[in-house]
Amino acid sequence: xxSASAAATYQPQRAxxxxxxxxxxxxxxxxxxxxxxxxNLEVRRGDVFGLLGPNGSGKTTTLRMLxxxxxxxxxxxxxxGRSATHPAQLxxxxxxxxxxxxxxxxxxxxxxxxxxxxxxxxxxxxxxxATRERIREALAQVGLAARGxxxxxxxxxxxxxxxxxxxxxxxxxxxxxxxxxxxxxxxAGMVDVRALVERLARAGKxxxxxxHLLHEVQHLCTxxxxxxxxxxxxxxPVSDLATGVEAIEISFARPEELPRALAAVQTARAxxxxxxxxxxxxxxxxxxxxxxxxxCLLVNAPAxxxxxxxxxxxxxxxxxxxxxxxxxxxxRIFLALTGESTAEAGTTPPEPSxxxxxxxxxxxxxxxxxx
Amino acid sequence: MSALxxxxxxxxxxxxxxxPERRVAARDGRRGASLLSLAGWQLTLIRRRPAAKVLLxxxxxxxxxxxxxxxxxxxxSTGDAADDIGGxxxxxLTFPVSISAAGDYTDFMGVILLSILAGTFIGNExxxxxxxxxxxxxxxRGWALAAQVLAxxxxxxxxxxxxxxxxxxxxxxLGPLLGGHPAPVxxxxxxxAQLPAxxxxxxxxxxxxxxxxxxxxxxxxxxxxxxxxxLGVLIVERVALPVFTFVAFLTxxxxxxxxxxxxPQVNADAVEAAARHGPxxxxxxxxxxxIVLAAPALVQALATLLLYxxxxxxxxxxxxxxxxxxx
Numbered sequence: 086x087x088s089a090s091a092a093a094t095y096q097p098q099r100a101x102x103x104x105x106x107x108x109x110x111x112x113x114x115x116x117x118x119x120x121x122x123x124x125n126l127e128v129r130r131g132d133v134f135g136l137l138g139p140n141g142s143g144k145t146t147t148l149r150m151l152x153x154x155x156x157x158x159x160x161x162x163x164x165x166g167r168s169a170t171h172p173a174q175l176x177x178x179x180x181x182x183x184x185x186x187x188x189x190x191x192x193x194x195x196x197x198x199x200x201x202x203x204x205x206x207x208x209x210x211x212x213x214x215a216t217r218e219r220i221r222e223a224l225a226q227v228g229l230a231a232r233g234x235x236x237x238x239x240x241x242x243x244x245x246x247x248x249x250x251x252x253x254x255x256x257x258x259x260x261x262x263x264x265x266x267x268x269x270x271x272x273a274g275m276v277d278v279r280a281l282v283e284r285l286a287r288a289g290k291x292x293x294x295x296x297h298l299l300h301e302v303q304h305l306c307t308x309x310x311x312x313x314x315x316x317x318x319x320x321x322p323v324s325d326l327a328t329g330v331e332a333i334e335i336s337f338a339r340p341e342e343l344p345r346a347l348a349a350v351q352t353a354r355a356x357x358x359x360x361x362x363x364x365x366x367x368x369x370x371x372x373x374x375x376x377x378x379x380x381c382l383l384v385n386a387p388a389x390x391x392x393x394x395x396x397x398x399x400x401x402x403x404x405x406x407x408x409x410x411x412x413x414x415x416x417r418i419f420l421a422l423t424g425e426s427t428a429e430a431g432t433t434p435p436e437p438s439x440x441x442x443x444x445x446x447x448x449x450x451x452x453x454x455x456x
Numbered sequence: 457m458s459a460l461x462x463x464x465x466x467x468x469x470x471x472x473x474x475x476p477e478r479r480v481a482a483r484d485g486r487r488g489a490s491l492l493s494l495a496g497w498q499l500t501l502i503r504r505r506p507a508a509k510v511l512l513x514x515x516x517x518x519x520x521x522x523x524x525x526x527x528x529x530x531x532x533s534t535g536d537a538a539d540d541i542g543g544x545x546x547x548x549l550t551f552p553v554s555i556s557a558a559g560d561y562t563d564f565m566g567v568i569l570l571s572i573l574a575g576t577f578i579g580n581e582x583x584x585x586x587x588x589x590x591x592x593x594x595x596x597r598g599w600a601l602a603a604q605v606l607a608x609x610x611x612x613x614x615x616x617x618x619x620x621x622x623x624x625x626x627x628x629x630l631g632p633l634l635g636g637h638p639a640p641v642x643x644x645x646x647x648x649a650q651l652p653a654x655x656x657x658x659x660x661x662x663x664x665x666x667x668x669x670x671x672x673x674x675x676x677x678x679x680x681x682x683x684x685x686x687l688g689v690l691i692v693e694r695v696a697l698p699v700f701t702f703v704a705f706l707t708x709x710x711x712x713x714x715x716x717x718x719x720p721q722v723n724a725d726a727v728e729a730a731a732r733h734g735p736x737x738x739x740x741x742x743x744x745x746x747i748v749l750a751a752p753a754l755v756q757a758l759a760t761l762l763l764y765x766x767x768x769x770x771x772x773x774x775x776x777x778x779x780x781x782x783x
Contacts, residue, residue: 149780149781149782152591152592153591154588154591154592154781154782155780155781155782156780172591172596172597173596175594176594176595176596177594178594179592179593179594180593180594182592184592186588186592187585188585190584190585190586190588190589191584191586192501192504192584192586193584194504194505194506195501195504199504203497203501203589204589204593206493206494206497207494207497207589207590207593207594207595208593208594209594212493252589
């Protein structure tokens with residue numbers, strides 16, 4: 086979360102409420118299969134907007150519709166304040182949008198510089214020294230200046246990805262659409278690309294970033310939209326989304342107290358305590374107190390309710406050794422919203438006699454609890 | 457790490473400051489780029505393809521070999537063979553029949569090679585994913601197709617003109633060296649229109665087959681579909697048409713001459729018509745094994761040809777305009 090709030094400082098003060106991109110009821114069907122279902126997205130000027138979702142959630146199809154590669158079945162797209170639902174309408178805005186969708190697409194027998202010359206031409210940039218200089222500048226921006234004349238087919242996967250980013254940056258676009266930009270990059274390359282995205286965001290670019298790498302999105306994005314099965318589950322600043330998934334880690338001196346504590350919380354919840362969310366066994370976060378047996382109780386509840394939970398447990402002769410709020414990282418938000426399984430949480434009681442094997446339990450305990 | 461950060465850190469802000477200028481540089485034109493510059497880019501791509509160099513080498517090498525064989529046969533023919541084979545061969549090595557000899561060769565070999573080139577060129581736009589770049593950059597789907605069609609037309613024209621120029625050179629140099637007598641071209645009159653018309657007919661034939669390749673590559677979204685489609689049509693018509701024509705000749709009134717117009721093979725007739733209908737005699741005396749069919753009227757042949765071209769471009773446009781870019 087810390088990094089997400091740091092990322093929030095990128096937001097320029099000017100025109101913060103201006104929508105650069107908006108969709109209303111955006112839907113794509115292939116036959117009977119609905120790939121994107123009534124999507125309402127709002128990207129403001131200066132946003133670094135993360136599009137998150139498991140594989141097959143409709144991220145790429147959404148981006149393709151935004152870039153007029155795929156025609157929506159229904160719904161509306163607005164770019165720079167003007168309707169862009171039909172490809173012909175988006176054409177006018179195309180030079181203001183830079184995009185890298187899935188794999189970079191270039192001619193293998195041409196050099197990087199020549200490939201970018203083609204992109205410049207397609208973008209309507211005139212031939213001449215100014216364009217050539219801009220191409221070199223874009224290559225330098227992604228660290229390919231020295232390899233600009235080499236044939237694209239000789240590039241490594243990471244270099245190809247960088248050339249794709251250079252192509253997206255070529256017209257110095259206001260809106261940058263990046264689909265898995267760190268795909269295929271080595272760790273150093275990933276850091277480079279993230280740093281580049283940060284710098285572009287600081288310079289006032291609006292960026293739409295689709296990724297399944299949660300830490301990447303959490304680190305870079307100011308706002309996120311979470312998709313599953315083509316539907317929008319949540320949208321907003323990471324900090325706002327986190328409010329629904331606050332949790333408290335509770336540790337006990339003896340592992341056998343955990344099932345009793347879980348039962349106590351579940352009973353209290355069933356009796357109508359609306360602020361009390363689901364409870365499960367979990368492995369404490371790194372750096373946290375490691376209880377005997379390796380497990381703790383994780384209760385979805387606001388941190389300021391900790392004393393009430395302590396009283397509730399004390400009424401059953403259960404006295405925690407430690408209670409601490411667990412940071413609601415994007416990963417937890419994502420897992421809570423999408424119902425994806427996690428290997429760290431469960432409601433199956435831990436086996437006290439086998440405290441060293443806590444990662445064996447996998448459930449969908451958090452599904453639907455916080456949406 | 458530093459590849460990115462070192463080079464770009466100081467650049468980001470100034471780049472942003474200059475953004476408005478750049479956006480002006482990227483023209484706000486509705487089409488993103490003009491048709492001519494797009495077609496020019498397509499031609500650059502064709503020219504830079506390694507396959508283009510190989511195919512051009514095959515085309516020129518094949519022609520050189522053919523001329524070499526003709527010279528060898530002419531020089532070595534004696535007695536009756538000198539009259540039966542040597543005479544027609546010398547005519548084909550001498551201007552202006554040398555032009556139609558080069559045209560016939562282009563009509564056969566050029567069509568095959570350009571079909572391969574066009575099929576791979578168009579199909580690879582899908583394989584490489586480069587088609588989506590054009591669409592994302594604001595180039596309309598129809599506009600991109602128009603640029604490809606224009607590039608193929610220019611390529612066909614350049615190949616036809618180049619090959620006929622080679623035929624002219626052979627006819628004005630090699631033919632006289634072997635004892636041939638080039639026919640003088642009348643300084644005024646239709647002769648000067650007949651030569652471009654002939655070159656145009658050859659170019660149109662090449663163009664038509666490149667359009668067949670374009671259609672199949674667009675349909676199958678791959679290079680193999682484009683190449684196989686065009687060559688498939690060529691093989692089928694070369695094998696099936698003679699049979700078809702023969703059956704029609706036997707069974708239909710008027711010798712079934714009109715039946716021949718149902719396949720693109722009619723373009724060969726257009727080439728033939730352009731060679732025969734004019735003041736210059738571009739066709740030499742027939743070789744012994746040659747069967748000469750009556751050529752249709754040039755206008756009729758060209759009209760059929762243009763109809764085919766329009767239909768192929770139209771079908772390709774329908775495919776391009778209606779389908780999503782998912783590759």
